[in-house]
Amino acid sequence: MAASGKGNSQNGVVTGGVEDAYGEDRATEDQPVTPWAVCVASGHSLLRDPRHNKGLSFTEKERDAHYLRGLLPPVVLSQDLQEKRLLQNVRQFEVPLQRYMALMDLQERNERLFYKLLIDNVEELLPVVYTPTVGEACQKYGSIFRRPQGLYISLKEKGRILEVLRNWPEKSIQVIVVTDGERILGLGDLGCQGMGIPVGKLALYTALGGVRPSACLPITIDVGTNNEDLLKDEFYIGLKQRRATGQEYSELLDEFMTEVRQNYGQKVLVQFEDFANHNAFTLLEKYRANHLVFNDDIQGTAAVVLAGLIAALKSVGGTLADHAFLFFGAGVAGTGIAELVALEISRQGKVSVEEARQKIWLVDSKGLIVASRNETLQPFKKRYAHEHEPVKDLLGAVKAIRPTALIGSAGVGRSFTKEVIEAMSSVNERPIILALSNPTSQSECTAEEAYTWSQGRAIFGSGSPFDPVKYNDKLFVPAQANNAYIFPGFGLGVVISGAVRVTDDMVLAAAEGLADQVTPEHIDKGLIYPPFSIIRKISANIAARVAAKAYNLGLASQLPRPKDLVNYAESCMYTPYLPILQMKDNNAELQTLDELCTTPLEELRMPITVSTIVEPLCFPVIIV
Numbered sequence: 008m009a010a011s012g013k014g015n016s017q018n019g020v021v022t023g024g025v026e027d028a029y030g031e032d033r034a035t036e037d038q039p040v041t042p043w044a045v046c047v048a049s050g051h052s053l054l055r056d057p058r059h060n061k062g063l064s065f066t067e068k069e070r071d072a073h074y075l076r077g078l079l080p081p082v083v084l085s086q087d088l089q090e091k092r093l094l095q096n097v098r099q100f101e102v103p104l105q106r107y108m109a110l111m112d113l114q115e116r117n118e119r120l121f122y123k124l125l126i127d128n129v130e131e132l133l134p135v136v137y138t139p140t141v142g143e144a145c146q147k148y149g150s151i152f153r154r155p156q157g158l159y160i161s162l163k164e165k166g167r168i169l170e171v172l173r174n175w176p177e178k179s180i181q182v183i184v185v186t187d188g189e190r191i192l193g194l195g196d197l198g199c200q201g202m203g204i205p206v207g208k209l210a211l212y213t214a215l216g217g218v219r220p221s222a223c224l225p226i227t228i229d230v231g232t233n234n235e236d237l238l239k240d241e242f243y244i245g246l247k248q249r250r251a252t253g254q255e256y257s258e259l260l261d262e263f264m265t266e267v268r269q270n271y272g273q274k275v276l277v278q279f280e281d282f283a284n285h286n287a288f289t290l291l292e293k294y295r296a297n298h299l300v301f302n303d304d305i306q307g308t309a310a311v312v313l314a315g316l317i318a319a320l321k322s323v324g325g326t327l328a329d330h331a332f333l334f335f336g337a338g339v340a341g342t343g344i345a346e347l348v349a350l351e352i353s354r355q356g357k358v359s360v361e362e363a364r365q366k367i368w369l370v371d372s373k374g375l376i377v378a379s380r381n382e383t384l385q386p387f388k389k390r391y392a393h394e395h396e397p398v399k400d401l402l403g404a405v406k407a408i409r410p411t412a413l414i415g416s417a418g419v420g421r422s423f424t425k426e427v428i429e430a431m432s433s434v435n436e437r438p439i440i441l442a443l444s445n446p447t448s449q450s451e452c453t454a455e456e457a458y459t460w461s462q463g464r465a466i467f468g469s470g471s472p473f474d475p476v477k478y479n480d481k482l483f484v485p486a487q488a489n490n491a492y493i494f495p496g497f498g499l500g501v502v503i504s505g506a507v508r509v510t511d512d513m514v515l516a517a518a519e520g521l522a523d524q525v526t527p528e529h530i531d532k533g534l535i536y537p538p539f540s541i542i543r544k545i546s547a548n549i550a551a552r553v554a555a556k557a558y559n560l561g562l563a564s565q566l567p568r569p570k571d572l573v574n575y576a577e578s579c580m581y582t583p584y585l586p587i588l589q590m591k592d593n594n595a596e597l598q599t600l601d602e603l604c605t606t607p608l609e610e611l612r613m614p615i616t617v618s619t620i621v622e623p624l625c626f627p628v629i630i631v
């Protein structure tokens with residue numbers, strides 16, 4: 008697809024020349040423009056192509072080269088000015104869902120500008136494209152539907168999944184996020200309308216983790232829904248039937264996994280998202296040995312919480328093994344975290360995982376999980392069924408176990424009552440309270456409740472964001488214990504190392520990589536995570552840790568191993584900024600993007616300072 012030489016056009020397709028359609032022409036006499044370019048659609052279709060459309064920031068030269076003259080008003084705006092205008096527009100909407108729709112429209116119109124806006128304003132816009140607003144968007148997806156996003160694979164496509172995958176325009180996919188919509192956040196079964204989640208997660212893969220957008224593929228598998236409201240909803244976008252289960256379900260999933268590998272090879276990361284408990288564990292266990300799979304709700308959530316606990320203990324004191332942990336909710340998130348904490352305790356203290364599990368207690372809808380309930384427990388709960396008399400509710404469990412940390416992931420809003428938080432505060436100087444359920448409506452308690460009821464002593468984190476809280480004249484900044492800290496960097500680490508499997512050690516490495524970035528200053532302020540404003544730096548560090556582990560385990564296929572993995576990860580990250588190419592030395596031999604990509608670094612006599620042009624490539628180029 009790359010073309011060399013000066014720009015020319017054939018049949019409405021322009022092949023580059025002195026400037027490429029991805030970038031702005033900033034050439035000066037001493038800064039020559041690039042000698043390579045990429046074929047793109049021209050004219051009207053270029054303006055309708057969100058990946059390459061630059062709207063009013065197409066330069067005069069580009070307007071000539073790409074048949075845009077007259078199709079745009081005369082003004083040429085900088086990308087910064089476009090961003091300023093868009094931000095003003097988004098802020099004018101007071102209803103979060105309208106902000107969400109405005110941002111989705113932008114993504115559909117001018118992808119680079121969407122990512123620039125998101126990256127530059129991550130703390131403000133994360134709650135719009137992600138939890139909590141994305142939850143409401145999924146609930147109303149049918150009525151707000153404008154243009155399809157992602158790929159839909161329904162029971163109707165059984166036996167034809169390869170054909171569906173081939174219909175997707177991008178061929179070099181690196182990350183797939185897939186859901187079957189059965190447990191969307193803490194909102195339950197939203198069927199096909201769960202599509203908002205893979206779309207949102209992948210937007211974060213790009214904005215927070217730097218995986219290029221064209222390498223990301225959101226997928227929803229529609230096997231029906233048991234949500235009566237949706238089945239009756241005239242605007243519902245999915246199959247109007249009850250969920251397929253058993254063999255029919257597993258055959259469809261098997262076909263999906265097989266065809267993904269057939270179409271994209273074995274190095275595409277498949278992230279399972281928001282599957283119901285019963286399928287989430289089974290699918291992860293079934294595919295992890297032979298496919299590159301990651302379950303965000305089990306492994307991503309576990310890593311972010313473990314990192315938060317490690318950081319919190321820096322102010323509480325002691326090691327993980329010195330404390331007891333109580334989980335409210337024994338589903339995928341709760342038991343996923345419990346297992347990772349147990350693994351870390353066993354690694355730190357050189358004890359068995361079984362012994363480490365003794366520090367961990369779970370409460371489900373029937374009360375504390377104890378040995379006498381063994382007969383009726385699902386296998387993943389049995390490991391935590393310790394000897395103890397029965398305790399029927401959460402408050403009783405807090406009083407009996409006296410845990411240092413209380414971790415909620417049951418999707419039951421307001422279940423951390425005043426009594427529960429007071430009980431935590433009476434046994435701890437600094438109780439650790441993590442209200443992980445999403446979106447905000449399902450949060451176990453609010454930040455204000457946690458701080459007020461603990462008299463300002465709680466170390467609090469929540470899955471969905473809360474504003475800072477003033478209590479007794481002191482400002483408390485709640486942590487957002489959300490897997491968004493982990494999965495973008497984790498995925499980037501997998502991609503840059505060419506890892507072929509995901510192991511628990513890689514997940515542990517991600518958790519440690521995040522915990523290591525919590526500084527003493529953060530701890531002093533009561534923060535257990537660094538701020539999202541530096542998330543790309545955080546992701547690069549996590550990616551480096553994950554990649555290093557993959558190399559050490561012999562699971563990385565991208566050879567040779569780069570010397571400085573953090574630098575390398577950073578250099579591979581997609582950036583939406585329009586490029587300012589600074590060629591220090593004109594390298595006449597390099598004519599095309601393909602040649603640039605295949606030229607060994609040491610031979611690259613043309614250092615460039617931005618990675619923007621890397622976007623269309625299927626593998627990273629180090630930017631010097």
Ligand SMILES: O=C([O-])CC(=O)C(=O)O
Binds near residue numbers: 138303470489
């Ligand atoms: O999406 C989020 O905010 C976190 C998550 O994975 C979930 O709640 O299922």
Ligand SMILES: [Mg+2]
Binds near residue numbers: 280
């Ligand atoms: Mg999830």
